[in-house]
Each structure stands twice: as structure tokens, then as C-alpha cells.
Amino acid sequence: MAYDVAGHGAFGGSRExxxxxxxxxxxxxxxxSVAMLGAANPSVEDLVLDRVPxxxxxxxxxxxxxxxxxxxxxxxxxxAAEGSxxxxxxxxxxxxxxxxxxxxxxxxxxxxxxxxxxxxxxxxGAAVQPVRVTDWMIALAPRAAACIAIGTCATWGGIPAAAGxxxxxxxxxxxxxxxxxSARGIAVVNVPGCAPQGDNFTETLAAVVRYLxxxxxxxxxxxxxxxxxxxxxxxHRHCPKAGYYEEGVFAEEPGDNQCLVExxxxxxxVQCNIVERGAINHMGGCxxxxxxxxxxxxxxxxxxxxxxxKSPPGSAISGGISKVTGGxxxxxxxxxxxxxxxxxxxxREDAGALxxxxxxxxxxxxxxxxxxxxxxxxxxxxxxxxxxxxxxxxNKKQPQPRSLDILRQKGVDLDASxxxxxxxVITREEL
Amino acid sequence: MAYEQTTAPGDPIEIDPVSRVAGALSLRAxxxxxxxxxxxRVMATTFRGYEVLLQDRDVRDSIFISSRACGVCGGAHAIxxxxxxxxxxxxxxxxxxxxxxxxxxxxxxxxxxxxxxxxRAGPDFSEPVVRDTNxxxxxxxxxxxxxxxxxxxxxxxxxxxxxxxxxxGVLYREALAMSRTAREAYxxxxxxxxxxxxxxxxxxxxxxxxxxxxLALLRVVKFIDYSRRVAAxxxxxxxxxxxxxxRYLHVGAAPANFIDLGxxxxxxxxDGTYENAAHWGERRWATPGAIVNGQLQTxxxxxxxxxxxxxxxxxxxxxxxxxxxxRVTEDPNGNPLSPRHPWNKRTLPQPGAPNMGGKYTWxxxxxxxxxxxxxxxxxxxxxxxxxxxxxxxxxxxxTGTSLRxxxxxxxxxxxxxxxxxxxxxxxFERNRARAYGLLHxxxxxxxxxxxxxxxxxxxxxxxxxxxxxKIPKDHVIGAGYWGGARGYISHxxxxxxxxxxxxxxIAPSTFMASRDSTGTPGPFEQAVMATPAxxxxxxxxxxxxxxxxxxxxxxxxxxxx
Numbered sequence: 001m002a003y004d005v006a007g008h009g010a011f012g013g014s015r016e017x018x019x020x021x022x023x024x025x026x027x028x029x030x031x032x033s034v035a036m037l038g039a040a041n042p043s044v045e046d047l048v049l050d051r052v053p054x055x056x057x058x059x060x061x062x063x064x065x066x067x068x069x070x071x072x073x074x075x076x077x078x079x080a081a082e083g084s085x086x087x088x089x090x091x092x093x094x095x096x097x098x099x100x101x102x103x104x105x106x107x108x109x110x111x112x113x114x115x116x117x118x119x120x121x122x123x124x125g126a127a128v129q130p131v132r133v134t135d136w137m138i139a140l141a142p143r144a145a146a147c148i149a150i151g152t153c154a155t156w157g158g159i160p161a162a163a164g165x166x167x168x169x170x171x172x173x174x175x176x177x178x179x180x181x182s183a184r185g186i187a188v189v190n191v192p193g194c195a196p197q198g199d200n201f202t203e204t205l206a207a208v209v210r211y212l213x214x215x216x217x218x219x220x221x222x223x224x225x226x227x228x229x230x231x232x233x234x235x236h237r238h239c240p241k242a243g244y245y246e247e248g249v250f251a252e253e254p255g256d257n258q259c260l261v262e263x264x265x266x267x268x269x270v271q272c273n274i275v276e277r278g279a280i281n282h283m284g285g286c287x288x289x290x291x292x293x294x295x296x297x298x299x300x301x302x303x304x305x306x307x308x309x310k311s312p313p314g315s316a317i318s319g320g321i322s323k324v325t326g327g328x329x330x331x332x333x334x335x336x337x338x339x340x341x342x343x344x345x346x347x348r349e350d351a352g353a354l355x356x357x358x359x360x361x362x363x364x365x366x367x368x369x370x371x372x373x374x375x376x377x378x379x380x381x382x383x384x385x386x387x388x389x390x391x392x393x394x395n396k397k398q399p400q401p402r403s404l405d406i407l408r409q410k411g412v413d414l415d416a417s418x419x420x421x422x423x424x425v426i427t428r429e430e431l
Numbered sequence: 432m433a434y435e436q437t438t439a440p441g442d443p444i445e446i447d448p449v450s451r452v453a454g455a456l457s458l459r460a461x462x463x464x465x466x467x468x469x470x471x472r473v474m475a476t477t478f479r480g481y482e483v484l485l486q487d488r489d490v491r492d493s494i495f496i497s498s499r500a501c502g503v504c505g506g507a508h509a510i511x512x513x514x515x516x517x518x519x520x521x522x523x524x525x526x527x528x529x530x531x532x533x534x535x536x537x538x539x540x541x542x543x544x545x546x547x548x549x550x551r552a553g554p555d556f557s558e559p560v561v562r563d564t565n566x567x568x569x570x571x572x573x574x575x576x577x578x579x580x581x582x583x584x585x586x587x588x589x590x591x592x593x594x595x596x597x598x599x600g601v602l603y604r605e606a607l608a609m610s611r612t613a614r615e616a617y618x619x620x621x622x623x624x625x626x627x628x629x630x631x632x633x634x635x636x637x638x639x640x641x642x643x644x645x646l647a648l649l650r651v652v653k654f655i656d657y658s659r660r661v662a663a664x665x666x667x668x669x670x671x672x673x674x675x676x677x678r679y680l681h682v683g684a685a686p687a688n689f690i691d692l693g694x695x696x697x698x699x700x701x702d703g704t705y706e707n708a709a710h711w712g713e714r715r716w717a718t719p720g721a722i723v724n725g726q727l728q729t730x731x732x733x734x735x736x737x738x739x740x741x742x743x744x745x746x747x748x749x750x751x752x753x754x755x756x757x758r759v760t761e762d763p764n765g766n767p768l769s770p771r772h773p774w775n776k777r778t779l780p781q782p783g784a785p786n787m788g789g790k791y792t793w794x795x796x797x798x799x800x801x802x803x804x805x806x807x808x809x810x811x812x813x814x815x816x817x818x819x820x821x822x823x824x825x826x827x828x829x830t831g832t833s834l835r836x837x838x839x840x841x842x843x844x845x846x847x848x849x850x851x852x853x854x855x856x857x858x859f860e861r862n863r864a865r866a867y868g869l870l871h872x873x874x875x876x877x878x879x880x881x882x883x884x885x886x887x888x889x890x891x892x893x894x895x896x897x898x899x900x901k902i903p904k905d906h907v908i909g910a911g912y913w914g915g916a917r918g919y920i921s922h923x924x925x926x927x928x929x930x931x932x933x934x935x936x937i938a939p940s941t942f943m944a945s946r947d948s949t950g951t952p953g954p955f956e957q958a959v960m961a962t963p964a965x966x967x968x969x970x971x972x973x974x975x976x977x978x979x980x981x982x983x984x985x986x987x988x989x990x991x992x
Contacts, residue, residue, distance in 0.1 A: 025454075025455060025477070026477075027477065027479045028477070028502070028988065029479075029499055029500060029501050029502035029503075029505070029625075029988045029989075030453050030454055030501070030502040030503050030986075030988050031499070031501075031502020031503070031505060031625040031626055032502065033502070034502050034503055034624075034625050035502075035625065037546070037550070037607065037610070038542075038610070038611055038614050038624065040611060043607070044607075045598055045604060045607060048598055049598055049599070062450075063448045063450045063451075063455070064450070064451060064452070064453065064551075065450075065451065065550070065597075066450045066451070067450075067554060067559075067560075067597055068450060069446050069448065069449050069450040069451075069977065070445065070446040070447050070448065070449070070450075071445075073448070073450055095477075100782070103782055105782070105783050105784040106747065106782030106783045106784055106785075107476065107782065108477065108478050108479075108782060109455065109476065109477040109478075110455065110457075110476040110477070111447065111448050111455060111457075111476065112447050112448065113445055113447050116447075129784070129785065130447050130457055130474070130476055130785075159479075159481075159484065159496060159499050160479045160480070160484075162484055162496075163484075163488075164483060164484050164486060164487055164488070165480055165483070165484050166480045166483050166780055167478070167479060167480050169479075194499060194626060195502055195505075195623070195624075195625050195626050197623075253897055253899055254629075254631045254633070254634065254635070254636030254637075254896075254897045255528075255634065255635065255636060255637065255638065255896035255897040256638070257638045260636075263636070274623065278618070279614070279618035279622065279623040279624060280611060280614045280615055280618055280624070281611070281615055283615045283618050283619060283646070284615070284617070284618020284619055284621065284622055284623060284624075285618070285622065285623065286622040286623055286628040286629075287622075288622070289618065289619060289620055289621060289622035289623075289628065289629055289637050289638070289643075290622070290629055290635075290636050290637040290638035290639075291621075291622035291623075291627070291628025291629040291636055291637070292628070292636065293628075294495055294628070296626075302492070302495070302496060306488065306489060306491075306492050307489035307491040307492055308491050308492055308494075308495050309491050309631070310491065
């Protein structure tokens with residue numbers, strides 16, 4: 001066999017082939033769950049229906065998706081925390097962690113009753129009903145094969161941790177501490193975004209699942225625990241409006257087409273991939289649609305980007321420079337484009353049968369070039385074709401086609417023609 | 432499966448969490464020996480404090496912060512926040528901006544309604560669940576021809592039930608696919624979903640070109656046939672259960688009390704002012720209204736909003752009334768406001784141990800003229816049908832007792848559908864209304880895209896999508912009145928020197944979740960208490976109670992924020 005596929009699902013391999021995912025919601029808006037359901041590559045059904053042969057089966061325990069409610073939903077959570085699940089598991093946290101452990105009574109995010117909680121595990125404070133999500137996290141994290149924080153709340157604290165909050169919210173990695181490693185030696189994996197691009201999460205989950213199943217190495221994560229291949233570039237580098245920045249043209253108000261930096265876009269200093277990946281199926285993406293980046297994937301979100309719709313201070317320098325240099329570049333490019341927007345047929349000294357070379361029915365009327373343009377075009381071509389074949393010269397010698405402007409040559413009278421609809425109409429029924 | 436625990440019949444109901452709803456919802460109830468549910472308590476078990484967070488922030492942060500209170504209908508909150516700022520600062524967006532917002536709002540429903548009908552509520556009517564709880568119904572379904580076969584293609588009701596099965600059912604998987612199709616249309620102009628990036632006061636920060644309109648249109652038209660099929664599927668399911676056992680009429684039953692603020696603004700009428708709100712409100716593609724015991728009380732936005740009061744007697748907050756002076760004594764038209772009106776509310780969280788007789792939830796209890804009201808696509812259809820004041824629209828016609836939909840052809844021939852004001856109001860009718868609400872939203876999206884094409888041709892797409900504004904330094908108030916997939920959304924703001932003094936959000940589920948000062952339960956609890964136990968086996972699943980609660984499509988993140 002040329003390629004050994006054993007261990008990649010084809011023959012079942014030697015591994016368990018099952019990984020459980022336990023979803024916990026802290027201070028969440030459910031937007032990350034919604035983002036996951038929107039993911040297409042892979043989709044949640046790809047994962048849970050075992051449709052990708054090299055992926056183990058993912059058993060998803062998720063309050064928004066699961067068949068079961070209450071005790072039936074939570075019994076596997078308790079089994080996992082007790083070590084009796086019989087398969088590796090991943091804990092996914094959506095939403096930030098509230099500072100409710102020190103409360104003597106009450107909770108800020110809760111799920112389940114005391115009877116659902118694993119035997120022997122300590123509940124924070126008195127037997128709080130319902131059980132705090134923070135208690136679940138403490139009980140599940142030590143035996144977890146991996147902990148994944150999805151979304152900016154779980155990864156960095158997000159909006160619930162913003163200035164003026166009364167919940168003391170924090171990120172999962174701050175809650176568990178920097179010494180935390182999962183049972184398989186992994187620190188908290190962070191997939192940020194508010195809400196995250198769905199595929200960013202499912203692709204990362206699939207990568208972690210493959211690693212846990214033993215079929216692949218763990219891919220690279222950066223020093224903040226982000227999947228490096230997704231978050232190592234600024235969003236500006238792949239932004240469709242970055243070219244405007246280069247030419248120094250900026251949107252003055254929302255709805256304008258140009259670079260959005262001056263109406264409050266932080267893209268040049270934000271790590272995110274939404275413009276190259278799109279929001280879903282390569283469609284949309286903030287700046288693609290005209291929305292300014294507010295840094296929602298970054299640990300500083302939201303306060304370090306507030307107030308929104310105000311240009312970042314740094315852009316006064318970088319944007320100012322690009323206006324000067326970009327202005328010159330834009331003018332030179334316009335000249336090159338004028339040449340490139342002209343057919344070789346129009347450039348020939350012999351117009352052939354063409355009455356008006358360089359004219360179109362849409363209003364283009366290429367006049368003759370001014371002396372500066374002629375000089376520029378001459379040297380431009382010399383440079384372009386140097387060391388190669390000079391198509392400029394070859395095209396000059398090419399004879400003009402004889403069928404140019406054929407209707408005039410044949411004497412077809414367009415003014416005498418009428419719309420076919422005025423002569424005979426065939427209805428859909430007749431068709 | 433191996434993990435199951437069982438509860439003996441007659442034991443108290445304790446379902447925490449109720450799965451397949453948005454956000455954290457917990458249900459506690461007593462069951463009498465006859466199996467009747469009494470004393471239900473619906474608990475919202477998460478609090479994040481968005482209203483507190485928004486206070487003392489630059490008002491320009493409002494949209495992107497407040498909309499993140501809800502990841503299920505963040506777009507609706509974003510638009511509502513923009514409307515609130517427009518009223519506060521006297522901004523009128525251009526027609527094209529209004530129309531594109533309408534498209535986004537309608538398309539958001541196209542992703543959300545199928546998600547509810549098939550991912551959240553649908554599995555409760557699926558083959559495995561019905562066979563587990565009512566095997567006699569499964570046998571009956573196998574012998575019951577589906578009336579809507581010509582439209583939806585399923586021969587028997589049992590085939591629909593098989594289709595509703597989680598993940599493996601064709602209807603479940605189709606809903607996942609269709610919800611993604613709608614998201615594609617959304618992100619073309621919204622940037623991303625959930626939490627769009629282009630909603631701004633004064634219009635929209637979107638560079639809409641003919642490709643965007645065309646790509647959105649091609650996705651929206653897929654919903655024309657889909658929503659007809661969805662309506663036919665739910666018509667068949669509803670009839671099947673009613674005919675099998677008329678006690679299903681009581682599952683999730685609640686009084687016909689509805690409140691809705693309308694949605695989808697008329698681009699020629701909307702001017703953002705409170706003074707003209709009664710007028711531009713009635714010009715919407717869904718008519719605002721308040722209905723008590725089936726009787727329409729008003730369709731005027733100021734009359735609806737000014738009579739709303741919020742209670743925290745059973746919620747983990749301190750009461751603000753009596754603490755300091757009332758902030759806003761009258762509305763901008765000079766009508767007196769209650770100290771419990773959102774413009775006067777303060778959010779004073781006070782976590783504590785839940786006490787079913789006292790404070791037990793993080794949700795507050797808004798009331799309209801002291802009535803517990805229901806929100807949602809049912810309310811939206813109902814107020815629109817009853818009012819009969821909808822302006823001339825291409826595909827919608829209210830009759831006073833129904834709402835008619837003229838449906839253009841795609842693969843199915845052109846036709847007409849009609850949603851009738853039902854004689855009973857229960858879980859089944861709620862789901863049916865949401866199915867027709869999907870058609871409603873589809874046709875609104877389609878018509879607004881048509882208007883969008885016209886406006887793009889007339890005005891060019893770059894000039895007319897946003898109107899510039901200045902934020903004054905004055906002390907000002909304003910409100911946004913809007914709707915999401917679940918209906919009623921209001922944002923009330925008070926701003927001084929560009930800094931938010933007070934920001935209050937009422938979301939659809941806020942209205943429905945919990946009890947007021949008189950102990951009157953909200954519709955969630957009323958519906959659970961009205962529900963008979965009809966399972967012939969597997970009582971511990973409380974399937975009909977879950978059908979009742981899920982039929983509201985609760986969104987608890989939104990509700991408590």
C-alpha cells in the first residue's frame with residue numbers, strides 16, 4: 001500500500017475514536033453557539049455525525065442543541081468530572097467567568113441543581129442552587145483533555161469585564177491560572193472574536209480532537225493561546241480596502257468605499273482573519289461590507305478601542321504618510337491604467353475601417369496622448385519589455401482587421417429597426 | 432442512554448437547564464397527584480449587567496456594546512440602539528439606509544425562525560421523542576396522510592416526524608443549511624453575524640453595490656418556497672395533534688395578551704422623532720400594537736411605550752422607586768410617566784439565594800397597563816392582522832381577522848397563503864405563527880430588496896446610505912422601538928454631555944419570563960401551568976411542559992442582559 005491510512009479512520013485505528021465536548025456558558029450571549037452552528041468548514045453536523053473519516057466521533061453535550069434537559073443533560077458532565085466517562089473530553093467555555101466564587105449566596109451564571117453535581121466535588125460556599133458555572137469549571141478542568149475558550153468573553157474577559165462592570169468578570173485562562181495544563185498537557189486554547197468566525201472555532205476544535213485521538217500533532221498556537229495560523233496576521237493585511245490605504249484615500253463617513261481608518265477602523269493593528277475567510281462561506285467580513293474594525297478579537301476589547309467611530313490616534317501619522325506617498329502613487333497608476341484601458345487596435349496609426357478609434361458606445365473617447373503621456377508610455381514599454389519580446393512593436397505592425405465597424409460597412413440602418421416586442425409577442429403559455 | 436435518571440410521576444418538576452432555548456433557563460414547578468402542574472417558576476440563571484456597563488460610557492459605544500447583550504438577535508438590538516440614538520440626537524437616515532436595515536432585520540429572522548422551528552422546538556415532535564413518549568401517536572402518524580404533501584413532499588405525518596429528528600432528520604439538516612444561507616445574505620451588508628458591524632445612527636456603514644443586492648436576493652428567494660413548505664409542515668403537525676387528542680389545545684395555553692412595537696420602517700415615513708412615532712410606527716411592515724384579551728387597545732408607539740412599567744419584586748435587584756428623584760416625569764409629548772417606566776428605571780443588581788416565594792430570577796417583569804403580555808411572531812402577526820392599518824404593501828394584506836400573503840413563484844407556482852387569528856392560543860399555534868412569520872419576513876426582505884434596487888438606481892449607492900450628524904452636548908433622552916425574531920425590543924437612553932446616564936433594555940423574553948408585584952406570572956409560567964401531562968410513557972421527560980416553554984423561543988441572554 002502506497003500510503004498507510006490505518007489510524008486515519010479508514011480501518012478504525014487503535015484509538016478510542018470518540019471525544020466528548022462539554023459546553024459551558026458563563027457570562028455569555030449565546031453568540032458563540034450561534035457562530036458555531038453557522039460554521040461550514042467543518043460544520044457541527046460534520047463533527048457529530050462522524051462524516052469526516054479522519055476525525056473521531058464528537059459527542060456534543062450542549063444546552064442549546066442537546067436532546068436532553070436537566071438531569072439527563074448533566075449526568076455525563078458529572079461522569080466526566082468524576083472520571084467515569086470512559087472517553088477523553090474537551091470543555092468549551094462560552095462567555096466570561098464571573099467572580100461569583102466569593103459570594104456567600106447566589107450566582108451570576110448557573111446550570112443544574114446540587115444533585116447533578118459530581119459526588120465528592122466541592123461546591124463554592126453553601127450548597128448553591130442552581131450550581132454555579134464556575135463550580136462546574138473547577139470540577140471539569142483538571143480531568144479535561146483540553147479546555148477551549150470560544151469568543152472574546154471566554155478568551156479575554158470581553159464586554160462583561162469592561163470598565164464599570166459589577167460582575168468581576170474574567171477570562172478562562174486568568175481564572176484557571178497560567179500554570180493550568182489539561183490532563184493531556186495543553187494550556188487553555190483561545191479562539192477569540194465577538195462573535196468568532198464560526199469556522200475558526202470548528203477548525204480549531206477539529207485540530208484539537210485529531211491531536212487527542214493521536215492522529216495529528218497539535219498545531220501551532222501563539223503565546224496568547226490563539227491558533228497561530230488563524231491569528232498571526234493583522235486583518236488589514238488581507239483587507240480589500242488596504243489598497244485604498246496604500247493610495248492614501250480614506251472614507252469620510254460610513255458608507256464610503258475607501259479605507260475606513262479615519263472613521264474608526266483599527267484593522268491595521270488587530271489580529272483577525274475575517275476579511276480573507278469571510279464571515280461565512282467566504283462572504284461578508286466586517287470591512288468587506290463596509291464596517292470598521294473595532295478590535296473584537298483582541299484582549300483589549302472593548303475599552304482600548306472606545307469610543308467607537310473615532311479614528312485611532314496612530315492613524316494620524318500612518319494615514320498622513322500614506323496620503324502623501326499614496327497620492328503620488330495613485331497619479332502614476334492612473335496614467336498606467338489609461339494606457340492599459342486602450343486596445344492595441346486603437347493604438348495603431350492606421351485606423352483601418354474604424355471611423356473613431358478609441359471611442360465606445362458607452363462614452364469613452366480616447367483622444368490622442370499629450371507629449372508627456374507619449375514619453376511616459378514610450379519609456380514604460382521599453383522597461384516592461386526589456387529582455388523580452390516587445391509586443392508593443394509587434395502590435396504596431398499587425399494589420400488592422402477588415403471587419404471593424406461592420407454594420408456601417410454593410411449599410412445596416414439601425415434607425416429603421418424596431419423592438420421585436422412591437423412586432424410579435426409570444427406568451428409563456430404559447431412557449 | 433446509560434446516564435439517564437428517572438423521576439417518579441408526581442415529583443416536583445426540576446428542569447435545569449431547559450435545553451434547546453437561547454440562554455440559561457431553569458424551570459421549577461409542583462405537580463399535584465392528578466399530574467397537574469402548579470406553581471411554576473421560570474428562572475433566568477445568568478446576569479451580566481449590560482445596563483450597568485453602558486452607564487458612564489461614551490454614547491458612541493452604545494450600538495456595539497448593547498447589541499452584544501444578545502448573540503441570537505444581536506442585529507435587532509443593534510438597529511434598536513441606532514433608532515434610540517436617532518431619536519435622542521434628531522437624526523433621520525436616508526431612504527436607502529432604512530431599506531437596507533429592513534433587509535438585514537428580515538434576513539435575521541430567516542436565520543432565526545428555522546433555527547427555532549427545527550433545531551430547538553422541532554425535535555420535541557420528532558420520531559424518537561414521539562415514539563418514546565406517545566407510541567400510540569407514532570402509530571397514528573404512520574397512518575395519517577399529510578395534507579400538505581403537494582407543498583412539502585412528505586407522504587405521512589410520520590415522515591415529517593422522522594424529518595424532525597436531531598441531526599439525522601432531513602428537516603433538521605435543511606434548517607441548518609437554510610440558516611446559513613440567510614447568514615450569507617446577512618453578512619453581505621451586515622459584515623458579520625451574529626453581532627453585525629455596519630449598523631450606525633444615521634443609516635448604515637455599508638458599501639452596498641449591485642452584487643450585494645443580487646447575492647442577497649438570490650438567497651432570499653430560496654426562502655419563498657422554503658417558508659411555504661415550513662408553513663405546510665407546521666399546519667400538518669398542528670392538525671395532527673389536535674385531531675389525535677383535543678387536550679393538546681391546552682399545551683402551552685396562555686391568554687391572548689400581546690404587545691409588539693412593529694418592525695421594518697417605511698423609508699418615506701420614518702423620521703426618528705417621538706412626536707411623529709405614532710405615524711411612522713403605523714407605516715411599518717408589521718403594525719405595532721397592544722392586545723388585551725384578544726381586543727386591540729392601540730397601535731400608537733407612544734401609547735404602547737409610555738404605559739410600560741418594570742417590576743423587580745421577584746428578581747435579584749433592589750427596587751429603585753423611592754430612591755432619589757424620578758428622572759423623567761413625562762414623555763416628550765407631555766404625557767406623565769410612571770416611576771417604573773424604562774426611562775426611570777435603574778439597574779441595581781443584588782445576587783442572592785433563590786427563594787421561590789420571593790426573589791428567584793435574574794429576569795425583571797415588565798407589564799403593560801399592569802397586564803402580563805406575550806411577544807413574538809404570533810404577536811406581530813396578530814397586531815398586524817387585527818389593526819388592518821398596514822399601508823399598501825406588495826405581498827401583505829391584513830383583513831381584520833387574518834393576514835394574507837401573496838407569494839411570488841419560484842419553483843412552486845405563485846399563490847396565496849393566509850394566517851388566521853386562531854381561536855385558541857397555545858404552543859402549537861405559537862409554532863405555527865412562527866412558521867407563517869418566516870413567510871412574512873421573507874416577503875418583507877424580498878419587497879425591501881426590490882425597493883433597494885430602485886433606490887440604488889435612482890440615487891447611486893454611495894451617496895444615500897448614511898446621513899451625517901453631530902452629537903450635541905445637551906442633556907437628552909430617546910428611545911428605540913423595534914422588533915427581533917422574538918418581537919418587542921426597546922432601548923431607552925438618557926445622555927448628558929455625550930456620556931450615557933442611563934441605558935435600559937427590554938427584550939421580548941423579559942416581558943414573558945417572570946412574576947410582577949402582584950405575583951401574576953408571566954406567559955412562560957402561565958403556559959407551563961396550563962399544560963396537561965399527555966405522555967403515555969416516559970413521564971419524567973415532561974415533554975408537553977417542554978413543548979410549552981420552547982414554543983415561546985425563549986431568549987434568556989437577551990431577557991436578563
